[in-house]
Amino acid sequence: MFEGASNFVHSVDTAFLIVLVISVAFLVLITFLMIFFVIKYSRKKNPKAENIHGNVPLEIAWTVIPTILVLVMFWFGWTGYKEMSEIPEDAYVIDVTGQMWQWKFKYENNFESDSLFVPVNKPIKLRLHSLDVNHAFFVPAFRVKKDVLPNRNNVTWFTATETGEFEILCAEYCGMNHSYMLSKVIVLPEYEFNEWLKKDSSSSISTLSSASE
Amino acid sequence: MSNDALAIKKNGSEPTYLEYDGKGRGIKSWIFSTDHKRIGILYLVSLITFFIVGVTFGFLMRLELIAPGRTIMDAQTYNSIFTLHGVIMIFLFVIPGLPAVFGNFFLPIMIGAKDVAFPRINLLSWWLFAFGGFLAVLSILLPGGPADTGWTFYVPYSVRTGTNVMLALFAAFVLGFSSILTGLNFVTTVHRLRAPGMSWFKLPLFIWSLYATAWVQVLATPIIGITLLLVAVERWLGVGLFDPALGGDPVLYQHLFWIYSHPAVYIMILPAMGVISEIIPVFSRRTIFGYKFIAFSSIAIALFGSLVWAHHMFTVGMSDTGQFIFSLLTFLVAIPSAIKVFNWTATLYKGSIELAPPMLFALGFVFLFSIGGFTGLFQGTLSVNIQIHDTSFIVAHFHYVMFGGTGFGIFAALHYWLPKMFGRMYNLKAAKTAFWILLVGFNTLFFPMFIMGWLGMPRRYYDYLPEYHIYHLISTIGSWILIIGLTIMFTNLIRSLRRGKVIQEKNIWGGETLEWSVDTPPILENFVDIPTVTESPYEYKMNEYSETEKEEVK
Incomplete structure (x- = not known):
């Protein structure tokens, strides 16, 4: 996907892109939800709040999904690093x-x-x-x-x-x-x-x- | 308790902590006071002073970097200035930060106590702080010149430079004890002095975060103390520990340094997360989403955060096993932070949201801290870390966490609690204006650093290659915007202390934690009668925001 000046550019830039895409997606989601809630549930429009103490399935979802995603990131980082640490003998x-x-x-x-x-x-x-x-x-x-x-x-x-x-x-x-x-x-x-x-x-x-x- | 002040009546009511001077008069009534509220204010004044000094140094660094080559200072001066900026901001502003100011002031009130467990040790810890700060200032002024090692004091450079490194290290050593004593005090206070009915799961989340922080302060800070002591032993007695010229190992120093300094990052951010967890439900007029998840994620952060120190050292030449483990743990510590962010966002859902200044700063925190957190993932990714390690990407990342996070957390706390502490209200419009200017200035200042860091701009560079000029230029312009915002904010807040509208209402924001049930400003020993707590801190049973005073709770 990426061409560059050395053999490491491809794997490093791929890992960078993967982390970037996931991070931007989540940042946009969180920011959008914050702005949306602030507008939709403003004191003027919604004078009475509803008490919601939590939701266990939701908590599990947003614990498990990020865990899987960070493990994916970890794996790309680790394999990329592995290339860097394995020095060819004929170098x-x-x-x-x-x-x-x-x-x-x-x-x-x-x-x-x-x-x-x-x-x-x-x-x-x-x-x-x-x-x-x-x-x-x-x-x-x-x-x-x-x-x-x-x-x-x-x-x-x-x-x-x-x-x-x-x-x-x-x-x-x-x-x-x-x-x-x-x-x-x-x-x-x-x-x-x-x-x-x-x-x-x-x-x-x-x-x-x-x-x- | 050190005195029986409650016996003294003034105008038929209890004297406030501002009125009751104790044994001394004038300044003595402050610097020798064991009242947790007065000590909190001593810290507040000290911290804001150091913050202004740190900002000034930061401003000068950015000015120097506005163009390649020499602009206003030489390389040696620049190196000292970035060192001082780091040392002052970290050891004298962000680490004491929220616990020392708002923890001292509000922890006893929020758990229904009259003071912390050891009021005199509390005063001692402020004196240690003041003494450490004095030593740091002395290290700048004495011949030899201010330290030029960066706040990390990496060996062997730090044992070779002719500057006043030892004095700066000693200052950090003394400040460490101040931090340990505060931690000890808070752990004991939370365990022993909770009001009747205040069970662990009725604790406000700010208290949970302070409690987790206090444990890190007690357990991790001694390591930096010992490390700095070992540097002194090496320098004065010539025992080879870290300096390779004497047979020591500089990498050992880095490990010991980060075993403390990484957990210290959580000392800096956890209390700010606690503040946000207080503010968001209050201005959404509903209970917090996932109370236990937020509480336990603080503990998880404190635990896992203590095991990831070597991710500061991925280019040092560790074994592959070491790299693997530290990278994996670094990713896992991201999860509890993510859980908090999701729960804060969910707390807005079906709330009745008022965008008062504290809420604006809290939401600003969530946005900026998220960017700081996500960019941490890049650094945890081993292969990417190799590229961005020691570049301005790192500088951008930790400013998003420490300034966008903790800094905005402190600003949120100031706007939330200052009226309670002094009984005067600031100008709401000016506060909101300041927030927007700060948000724009902050991002203009620090976001370009991500880009140039990825492109290869190393940190701690006095000069740089021309291809990075545009990013440095934008960043420096951002620093001016940021300073305008800071000036408006602090002018507004400080002005309000003398001229702001007097408020006597107990519950200005409609909070349900105990500090909103006491007088404004609080009386000397906080409560006439210690309250009995019957419900969780953010219940909003009636969902009424006009009068939620919890008189009936007593």
Whole structure:
């Protein structure tokens, strides 16, 4: 139903839509009933109220139906999350280091860059580590977020499905320049990525990463 | 009881609590009074003061965010301001909120008691509150500068920053004790001091909600106290607990923090739900729909709400089992809240509805709280949570619950009970105008945050990418509308205390709970004779709204 920049967009957006539709339906219903009752049973039109203490079948209905609906939501959320937590074994590994207030990316050949370069349509596994306080690695377009902690090595993964540039943001408050701890994911066709990785002269990195900014 | 005031007659009738000064004069007759009503008013004055300060900080944050880049302040100042906004609003306004003001004032009256069980401890808890508030203010003014950690004080940032974090933490620690003592007092009062005939299922629903809240205050607050103490131990003695540089675990801190702070969310919202459960039947002139379901759903919220803390931590790297359980429980805690909303709506059915200001605010609460509740479902949905965690979606969500919910609940309570407390009526037209402006301003301010949060705008950002500009701009304009509404509302209410029409009628709204059977304003010990209760609080047997004074109940 949804196409997006990564393999997670579909399931996350589907779950979002399901919750949205159910929520809006209920909100409209409740709001409509409130307004309707307020008009229909206003003191002027209906000076004498009727005492109704409750209705057990109704109470059961509006307990059971929402319970079923939230279990449906839960299930979509859980299955979507399960995809995020199951990392393919053949994923290409990149080390991500966060520190106040910048990102560093290190590739299998010990190559380092300020922007994250990845090949398209290939699972990428990110090993996340912080040198100081808590950060969070967040790529909104990919629906990817994971805390970057100093004492444990969290991992996350994604498969980019479109070439292009996407924002990386720090999502865990980390001090003064938290809002400037930004970078980019640059998704390249696989051969271009391999070309880029082979040119291990620092000049080529800086041209590419500055071109990206 | 601390004094035998009932012996003192004035003009042939009992002196009101406003007239009877006790041992002191002037301000001393207030800050040393053990009368639950005077203590309630001490809290009211303190809370409104802190609320105005918190609003000011919020206004400045929104002004800074009106456009990308620097607008009126630098990043460090912005970070301190959002921290102060959070700390003041949460610890000094919303958590004490309804229990401390209206709970203190009305809980004894509504159950037919002369005071709370421990009047002196009640006064002590206000003093602790005032002392905690003083420390918080001190942490802003002392060299080192105000804390810049966010109200969550996440380790390790909070142990590294050079700002006055320890003082702010100590302030929160002291405020915690104030909250515990109030909770203890209310639990004991509800158990021991109910009037004859006031069985559990004849308790007004506001009392049920205060009772559930009080248990959470007593059971959960010590955890934050201990956590903050451990942070102090780490900082001063260098024992590694949370700071990885010393071998500690920052995630442990987050767990301990949220084990308290999530239940604290229910400390904040439950009493407001109680207020709404009072107001809706009174202005619908009929009994509440599903009394027991509403009462038990308060208890269910208090119970389940204590087991969902880690849903604040879905991106921290928990085990899949942990994610599964906490997500599932989070969805289940939505059910009792939904039950309440349905029962409130059903209470309007075949009522005889008067849209007086308290009712407007109550219905506003139901609408805004529903949005807050529904957006909570998005956050409970694991895969969606990953996207919106720590974005402005969360900021929007908890403002809909805490401000649209608890805030509007407090405003509803003010319009409902203030005339009873002071014997003067505010301007009804101005109150209604204020409500509509507040409703528009509130939604303009916070709704855009849902959209930009879903699009990826992180929270606690001093600056932002240009694609989010339009949402920030609308939001800032909303903050101005909101402040206009607040100004009209508070001006109207405060003005009424001196110049409002004097009322002596006991039952201005036609309520059937006991506070409407006592004098306006109430006499020193509330009742000349303790009443005997024979029926449920919202019976409206005659369905007559003109004179429902329950003299005969005595």
